[in-house]
Amino acid sequence: MMLPTHALAGAALAVPLAALAPEAAPLVLAAGLLGGVLPDMDLYVGHRRTLHFPVYYSTAAVVAVPAALVVGTTASVALAALLIGAAAHCVADVFGGGLELRPWEATADRAVYDHFNGRWIAPRRWIRYDGAPEDLLLSTTLAAGLWGVAGGELRIVVAGALAIAAAYTVVRRVLPSVVEVIVPALPTPVVTSLPARYRTSLRADAAADSETGRATRDGR
Ligand SMILES: [Zn+2]
Structure with a gap:
């Protein structure tokens, strides 16, 4: 609530x-x-x-x-x-x-x-x-x-x-989508001060992106 x-x-x-x-x-x-x-x-x-x-x-x-x-x-x-x-x-x-x-x-x-x-x-x-x-x-x-x-x-x-x-x-x-657009542009100290759910989500997205990139490079 x-x-x-x-x-x-x-x-x-x-x-x-x-x-x-x-x-x-x-x-x-x-x-x-x-x-x-x-x-x-x-x-x-x-x-x-x-x-x-x-x-x-x-x-x-x-x-x-x-x-x-x-x-x-x-x-x-x-x-x-x-x-x-x-x-x-x-x-x-x-x-x-x-x-x-x-x-x-x-x-x-x-x-x-x-x-x-x-x-x-x-x-x-x-x-x-x-x-x-x-x-x-x-x-x-x-x-x-x-x-x-x-x-x-x-x-x-x-x-x-x-x-x-x-x-x-x-x-x-729409708040999560707005956060995902804005947060990567923020300075690191600001990002680290955000609630964990936002930081965790971005890390998960970054991990997924790098995995996708690796799979593309590896021809998977
Ligand atoms: Zn509560």
């Missing part, structure tokens, strides 16, 4: 918790949204592994929610919202696409890494890929639900997230 969907889901899941600290409801919703975004901060370093902890975030959330009910401080409620958002993100990634450059081709067998069991979980593809029409539908549904409970500032964030989701959905299928 795309990042706006994760962000909106984190905020939506924080709505019931916000009732525990009504005076700090915007902060709690923001914590949920932040939790929904947080795991994808590993986009450039071991994506879906470095900051994705489907078991550990979930376990922490199971502890943090009752603790917030008992303690009831703004900090405890915000922490619970953050952990629920992060846990939901990592579990939701299992039901999206894989890590390949074109996830709609459904060739990858890695969705998210399970540190507890030391293995990659395979993608279920209920939402076929990030930026799929059904992903945008989910974003829109979450945004519509949040719109009714959000205050002015959060409404701006919700509208912004939905706008990004819509734009990303429009360009998603």
